[in-house]
Structures are given as C-alpha cells and as structure tokens.
Amino acid sequence: MRRPSAGWVPAGLVAVAAVVVLCRFGVPVAEVAAFAGHVGVGVMVPGVLLWRALGPGGGSLPVDLAAGLALGYAVEVLVYIAARAAGVPLAVVAWPVVTIGAFVVVPRLRRHWRGGGVRVPVGWAWAMSAVVGYLLVWSAQQFYRVHGLAWPGNAAPYVDMSYHLALLGEIKHHVPPTFPMVLGERLSYHWFVYAEMAATSWVTGIEPQTLLYRLTALPMLAGLAVLVAAVGWRLTGRPWAGVAAILVTCFVCSPELHEGGLDLFTTRSLFTAWLSPTQNFGALLFAPVVLLLVGFLRSGQGRWAAVSILLVALMGAKATFLPLVLGGLALVLGMSWLVRRRLDRTAMIAGGIALACLVTARYALFGGGSQGMTIAPLDTMRRAWAMAADLTNTEMAGAPLGDLLGLGVLHLTCLICVWAGLAGLATYGAVPFHPAAVPSHTARPPHPAGPLHPAGRWGMLLDPAVLLLLGIGAAGVGAMLVLGHPAASQLYFLEGARPYLSIAAVAGGLTLLRTCRRLRPVAGCALVLGTVLAVTVKAVMGPALPVPPHDLPGIALPYLVLGFAAWVVWLALVWWRRPAALVLVALAMGYVLPGTAAKVVDQLGPPGDFTVTLPEGGMEASRWLRDHSAPDDVVATNGHCRPLRSPYCDSRHYWVSAYSERRVLVEGWAYAESTLSRAPLTDESYLSLGFADPVRLAANDSVFLAPSATNIARLVRAYDVEWLLVDGKAPPLGQFARLRFRSGACSVYQL
Structure with missing residues (x-):
C-alpha cells in the first residue's frame, strides 16, 4: 500500500488555516463544512472524474484536483441554468449524483478513480501551499476586515459588492436573468459566476452575502x-x-x-x-x-x-x-x-x-x-x-x-521590464x-x-x-x-x-x-545594480503626483535615466563581446x-476605507421583504444615489435589490446597458448620466415625494409594483399603503 505523500502536510495546514480564518470572521463551522462538502463532493469529485475521462488524465493529483474543480464548476453552472429555467433549482444536485454513480457502476469508468500516480516534489507542494496561504492572509487582511456580515461591518463595502450581490439574488430566482435594479432591463453582463453561487446557496442554504463576502473566491483562487x-x-x-x-x-x-x-x-x-x-x-x-x-x-x-x-x-x-x-x-x-x-x-x-x-x-x-x-x-x-x-x-x-503616445511608450516599456x-x-x-x-x-x-x-x-x-x-x-x-x-x-x-x-x-x-x-x-550584479538604480532614481528625481498638466518630461525623466543605464550596460557587453540578453533581463528585473x-x-497592510452606503436597518428591512414576498414581486424605492458629496447622482445604489433578492422598478442605473451605451468615454463621467426613462423615474419618485392615491395607483397599474421600501425619511405613506416592517431608518410598505 502506497504511503501518503508528504505533500499533503502543507495542503492540510492551509486548509486548517482557512477554517480558522473563516470562523474568526463570522462564518459558522457548520456553514464552512457545508460549503466544503458541496465544493468537494458536489463539484470537485465529479469534475475530476470527468477531467480524467474527457481530458488528459494521468497527471499529478493537485493538477487533477484544480482542473477538475474548474470543469466541475463549468458543468454545475450549465446544469443549474437549465434547472433554474425549468423551475427546479435543486435539480442541480442530480449531476454529481449521476456522474459519481456512473463512475462507480460502469466498469470501464472505474479506472478514473485512480490518478496517474505522479507525485509532485515536496518542495513544490510547500511552495504552492505558501502562495495559497499568502492569498488567504491577504483575503482576510484586505477584504474580510472591511466587509463584515452584519451591520455596521457591511455598511461600507467596495462600491461594486452590492451590485454583485444583487445579480446573485436575481439569478437565484430567475433564469434568464434581467438587470434587477431596473425592471425589464436586459442583463448584458457576465453572470455565470452568480449562477454558481446561486446553486451553492440552494444546495447548502448559505446566505448569498456569506458566499460572496467569505467563501466562493477562496477555492477559485487556489485552483487558479x-x-x-x-x-x-x-x-x-x-x-x-x-x-x-x-x-x-x-x-x-x-x-x-x-x-x-x-x-x-x-x-x-x-x-x-x-x-x-x-x-x-x-x-x-x-x-x-x-x-x-x-x-x-x-x-x-x-x-x-x-x-x-x-x-x-x-x-x-x-x-x-x-x-x-x-x-x-x-x-x-x-x-x-x-x-x-x-x-x-x-x-x-x-x-x-x-x-x-x-x-x-x-x-x-x-x-x-x-x-x-x-x-x-x-x-x-x-x-x-x-x-x-x-x-x-x-x-x-x-x-x-x-x-x-509618450505615456503609451512608457507603459509598454514598463511591461517589457516586467516580462523581460x-x-x-x-x-x-x-x-x-x-x-x-x-x-x-x-x-x-x-x-x-x-x-x-x-x-x-x-x-x-x-x-x-x-x-x-x-x-x-x-x-x-x-x-x-x-x-x-x-x-x-x-x-x-x-x-x-x-x-x-x-x-x-x-x-x-x-x-x-x-x-x-x-x-x-554578471547577471547577478546587474540585478543588484538595477535595484539600486530604481531606488535611487525614485528618491532623487521621482515626481510627486499629481504633476502639472502637460508635464510629461517630469514623469518620463526617471524612466529615461534607467533606459540610459540599460543602454550603457548593453554597450559594455558589446565591447566585451559577450551576449547581452541575460544581463539586460537581470537589469530589468x-x-x-x-x-x-x-x-x-x-497587500498585507491595513485595508482601505470605503464610503458608508448601507443605512442602519437596510439589510434587515430588505431581508424581511425577501422572506415575506414572492420572487416575482416588484419593489419601488426612493434610493437611487449613493450618499456622496457630488455635483451629480452617483446611481450605483444597489443594496435594496441586493438584500431583498427582488426586482426593483428603478434603483441604481449606472451599470445598466441603457446607461453605458449612452456613456461617452471622455468629456463627462458615465456616473453623471440620468436615467434613460425619465417618465418612469418621475412616476416612481412621485410616490415618495408627494404620496397620493393617484400616484400609487399609477405605479401599481403601469408597473405592477407591490412593495415600497423607503430609504431614510419620506412623507407619511400610512394612509396610502400598509406599513409592514420598520428597522432603523428603513421602512417596508405593502400596496
């Protein structure tokens, strides 16, 4: 019987570290186990079997596992899309069951349970585990610390996180999906990763926010x-x-x-x-x-x-x-x-x-x-x-x-240095x-x-x-x-x-x-010389940004100095009649x-800060709405603009659709195709563009600015709106709609 490879030791240490980190940042052990079980048994195992049967096979186990994970994800997404479109999202569990069963029952497929028998060097295993461990520490330090799972820890996420969460919620309930922040808008965006997270949420019962903010990216990073x-x-x-x-x-x-x-x-x-x-x-x-x-x-x-x-x-x-x-x-x-x-x-x-x-x-x-x-x-x-x-x-x-053109040349020169x-x-x-x-x-x-x-x-x-x-x-x-x-x-x-x-x-x-x-x-000396030159040139003549307009020479001068040094080294090698490539590559490195x-x-230092966008009670109000409404119900909200000091409305306001998992008549429109297709590349920011349908926006906002039976009836009749979610203060709506829930500054009304 073959003894377990020593390469499992570093991989096991990283896995234990991942569990500790996830528990430290608010993920219950039961959810970590459920996620690991789903990814391992429901995605990776059948993926590895298919990889060995349909692909090359015969390789090392770490490569088979990583490639099988990718192939398993691909099949899972395609199966989930069909299952969700048919109205039976949990049918996604059929594909790993059928696949594993086939590889157990069919004699000629059983051989794929055995790998190629190739063992990776132990040093390689430790080195790759160190890379994955670094990515785990980076995730905890730079992302987990500023993206909590409850308010106020999740009040100031990176601007796009609510957008991602809204698409996840949309695809959890609808295929084909639409842009959930603007009712009826086509979704012209890459969305299969949200289908993967939606499938995982259905199978494991884990909250979409936990998948997005804690779990899903980790195995993908390690596999990559x-x-x-x-x-x-x-x-x-x-x-x-x-x-x-x-x-x-x-x-x-x-x-x-x-x-x-x-x-x-x-x-x-x-x-x-x-x-x-x-x-x-x-x-x-x-x-x-x-x-x-x-x-x-x-x-x-x-x-x-x-x-x-x-x-x-x-x-x-x-x-x-x-x-x-x-x-x-x-x-x-x-x-x-x-x-x-x-x-x-x-x-x-x-x-x-x-x-x-x-x-x-x-x-x-x-x-x-x-x-x-x-x-x-x-x-x-x-x-x-x-x-x-x-x-x-x-x-x-x-x-x-x-x-x-000058900046383009400098940029290409920098790329040449990186990949010299x-x-x-x-x-x-x-x-x-x-x-x-x-x-x-x-x-x-x-x-x-x-x-x-x-x-x-x-x-x-x-x-x-x-x-x-x-x-x-x-x-x-x-x-x-x-x-x-x-x-x-x-x-x-x-x-x-x-x-x-x-x-x-x-x-x-x-x-x-x-x-x-x-x-x-000589190449080693050139490596040291290049390092010293880069540090010295930056300290002596590196410009402080921002520079005055049209001061391209101020930016280019340090790079010209380094280029001149490389030219001198090349001349010296030519005079010495020695090949120049290795030495110049070392200098560039x-x-x-x-x-x-x-x-x-x-990357392991203190994380940056983001603007507070989720108000107190916002997540609770949205989740109450999710739990007490149907997936096809339409919501109207008065939240459109992020709370920033800006001359225009930054319409990347997505938390209502993100946490309610419901389609909103008009929430934020910055990433809608109807906005980006009108956006100029220059002259003005795409964030300054108004909503493409001002009539709809006016009908939506009139309910919150000047509520009346007529305004609400128009919203119901024209757009089938059934719920109102008020972000902050608004005129009293109680005589026109039924208050169902209130938390913090947010209220939910049913029409």
Whole structure:
C-alpha cells in the first residue's frame, strides 16, 4: 500500500488555516463544512472524474484536483441554468449524483478513480501551499476586515459588492436573468459566476452575502494558482518554473518611479479576485483550457469535450477570455502557415470552437450589448494621464496626442521590464522541450508534420505552445491599447493575459540561464545594480503626483535615466563581446524588484476605507421583504444615489435589490446597458448620466415625494409594483399603503 505523500502536510495546514480564518470572521463551522462538502463532493469529485475521462488524465493529483474543480464548476453552472429555467433549482444536485454513480457502476469508468500516480516534489507542494496561504492572509487582511456580515461591518463595502450581490439574488430566482435594479432591463453582463453561487446557496442554504463576502473566491483562487503553475511546469518540463510563474503573476509589477502610490503604468494582478468575481471565475475556467491546448498543439491531436465545455462556460463567465485565446491561436496559425505553408489543424479546431462561443455570447447571451466597450485607441493612456495630472473629464478629452503616445511608450516599456524574460525565447540554441519530464498525456513527441518545433535557429519561438501564450499576451496588451470603456474595463484583457505572459517570460528566463552559464555572476550584479538604480532614481528625481498638466518630461525623466543605464550596460557587453540578453533581463528585473517587494508587503497592510452606503436597518428591512414576498414581486424605492458629496447622482445604489433578492422598478442605473451605451468615454463621467426613462423615474419618485392615491395607483397599474421600501425619511405613506416592517431608518410598505 502506497504511503501518503508528504505533500499533503502543507495542503492540510492551509486548509486548517482557512477554517480558522473563516470562523474568526463570522462564518459558522457548520456553514464552512457545508460549503466544503458541496465544493468537494458536489463539484470537485465529479469534475475530476470527468477531467480524467474527457481530458488528459494521468497527471499529478493537485493538477487533477484544480482542473477538475474548474470543469466541475463549468458543468454545475450549465446544469443549474437549465434547472433554474425549468423551475427546479435543486435539480442541480442530480449531476454529481449521476456522474459519481456512473463512475462507480460502469466498469470501464472505474479506472478514473485512480490518478496517474505522479507525485509532485515536496518542495513544490510547500511552495504552492505558501502562495495559497499568502492569498488567504491577504483575503482576510484586505477584504474580510472591511466587509463584515452584519451591520455596521457591511455598511461600507467596495462600491461594486452590492451590485454583485444583487445579480446573485436575481439569478437565484430567475433564469434568464434581467438587470434587477431596473425592471425589464436586459442583463448584458457576465453572470455565470452568480449562477454558481446561486446553486451553492440552494444546495447548502448559505446566505448569498456569506458566499460572496467569505467563501466562493477562496477555492477559485487556489485552483487558479495551481493551474498557472501547472501550465508553467508543462511548458518547460520543470516544476519550479511553474512556481516562479505564479510568483511573477501574483507579485511582479511595473517600476513605478513616482511618489503618490498610484498604479500609473498598471500590469494588473490577481488581487481583484474578491472585487471582481467574474474575472476570478473566468480566470479559473480559462487556465485548464490553456493547459489542454499546450498539450494538444505540441502533440497535434486532442480530445475536445473538456475544452468545449470550458469554453461554453466561459461565454457567460467572462467572455473577454475568448478574444485572448483567439489571439493566441491566430498567432499559431500564422506561424504555421509561414513555416510549413499550411494551417495547424489543432489550432483551427480550437479556434473554431472559441469563435463560435464568442459569437454566441455576443449576440445570443448578451443580445448584442457591449456594456460600453468600444474601439478607442489610447483611452487607457488618457485615463493614466488624468490620474497623473489630476485632470477633469473635459481636460482628459483634450489631452494632446503627443503626451498620450509618450505615456503609451512608457507603459509598454514598463511591461517589457516586467516580462523581460520573453527575450530568452528567441535565444539560439535553446534547450528543446523534453516531453518525458511532463507528468501527463502530453508526454508525446512534438508534432511530426514539419519544422515547427521548440528549438533551433529561432529558439523557442516556433514552439506552438509558446506561440499560444505569446498570442494571448499580445491580444491582452493590444486590447488595453485599442479599446476603451467608461470605467476602464479594457484593463481586464491585460489582467486575463498576465499569467500567460508570466509563464512565457519564466520559460525564456530559464533558457537564458541554461545557455549563458558563464554570465550568471554578471547577471547577478546587474540585478543588484538595477535595484539600486530604481531606488535611487525614485528618491532623487521621482515626481510627486499629481504633476502639472502637460508635464510629461517630469514623469518620463526617471524612466529615461534607467533606459540610459540599460543602454550603457548593453554597450559594455558589446565591447566585451559577450551576449547581452541575460544581463539586460537581470537589469530589468532589478528595476521592478523594489516595487514588487513593496507590493508583497502592502497587500498585507491595513485595508482601505470605503464610503458608508448601507443605512442602519437596510439589510434587515430588505431581508424581511425577501422572506415575506414572492420572487416575482416588484419593489419601488426612493434610493437611487449613493450618499456622496457630488455635483451629480452617483446611481450605483444597489443594496435594496441586493438584500431583498427582488426586482426593483428603478434603483441604481449606472451599470445598466441603457446607461453605458449612452456613456461617452471622455468629456463627462458615465456616473453623471440620468436615467434613460425619465417618465418612469418621475412616476416612481412621485410616490415618495408627494404620496397620493393617484400616484400609487399609477405605479401599481403601469408597473405592477407591490412593495415600497423607503430609504431614510419620506412623507407619511400610512394612509396610502400598509406599513409592514420598520428597522432603523428603513421602512417596508405593502400596496
């Protein structure tokens, strides 16, 4: 009998730590157990069995568990959507029961209960557990502390959390969903993660707020970390490359040489997981797609069932990942045509599936809505310039083209520093891929059809797996530069591509270390030199933000100094007749090291503060309404604007629909398609736009400002409103409606 691997020890310690942290922040042990049981038995176990049957199988247990978790989530969401549409949401429990039962009863499926027998190195297990443990501590410190589960701890959440909670409540009761804060508005937004949380809430009975504020993101973060490391391992054949890849993904950031703490030349990061559940969920589903495609492209063959399921789930989880994979596959196809004069068949099949999913998402799932995303070159640079110089929207719109191009060059230079290791992919004499080193079905020889192989004159740039990652990265950076959005959501493309640029950069860096052994001491000195230069230049000439308008030289000067230093080092190496790539990569990594170290520390520091938006009694009044009304009942409220000092109404007011789980006639409209489709990218903020239907808004507000039998009758007759939830003070409504509940400053009336 095989002895348990020592790798279970660090994983077990992290699991125990997670339970302790969750209990410390208000989650009862029974709910932790219910959630763990559902995710483990109801999602992960059947997902792992399907992963081994439909996908590669034969890998290490941690990778099988992480990939199975992602595939299990994908199937769960698709089953829940059908079950909820049929009016039997608890039927979602049928799929794990049927799946597990089939793998027990059918003889030829029983072998999938056994893994591939590949054990990960103990050091790898400890390192990955440390990464997941860090993410757990970060979650507790930065998110849990400012997002309580009861008032006043939940009175000041991040601005979008009530929005996420409202969509969760909507999809718990309605499929297809609508925008619950504006009655009848189409929901043109990624919503499958809320379907997953809704399914979990139905099965376990856990409150949606607890799932959103405490539980759901944790297994997704852990699974994503393991899968990113697995892709790095599979690409290079070396387990420690995977660990390095997840470290670069999580922590390495641009060399910010200014004072003021703004992420001016952003590279994005995984630290949006709690604030953007859709991005977190989409990233988890996307990672096994890349893992599979890396093997398929190298072997020239694949089994497409698992890829298809994951891509279909990505349609509604985070469709922004579909253009990324299409960009990667397009680069593979282009290079295969240039080198072999024929298109890579595997890439064509994968591209066809991804393109079909993208078209379906665009026109069937989202009804052609764009949520404000449009082609707007350099919009990201305009917003960076507005941050740097503290510009108004009008001033941002009039930013000179020269300044924007200059900022664009600086931003790209910072990205080059972060992923400088990519230079090693073109190194002549790169060590070829060794399939025997990879614990998976992908341990087959590379594609035999032609000269498209991982090593040779072009280094690793002809490896189709490397091309896939580079294409994903290029698509992410290109989308950031070419697209625009009223809330800068084009940056999510870069965030989605970040792990795969990091993996490719680590692979290139390892190639340089292997091929330039004699220069390793010089590279170490260059790393130290880069670190010292970055710290010194920032201290001596780093500008304090905001800078005066049009003071681009003040921002650019520190970067020019570092660029000049890199040029001098390059000249010295040329004079010395030594290869320059490894030393220059080390110098660039030295430039990013101070900011990276600060990021590691800052993420565990005190959390930020958010504006109080949930009044006393608001959650209690909304939940009373939820418990005493039907899911199809319509609510009217006088709450539309967040309590901010602003010249306009910031209509991101969503807590009524969030906690009542009911559709509201008009609550907040900032994120509605009818608002974002009218929003200009510049000149004025999308938050300043009024409601698209002023007649409806006037009919709604007249009930609270000047209540009368006529006004209320019009609301009931035209919009079938059955409940009123009053946020704060309002004229007496008792003679026109029945007061049913009051808590704090909030009252519930029934019409």
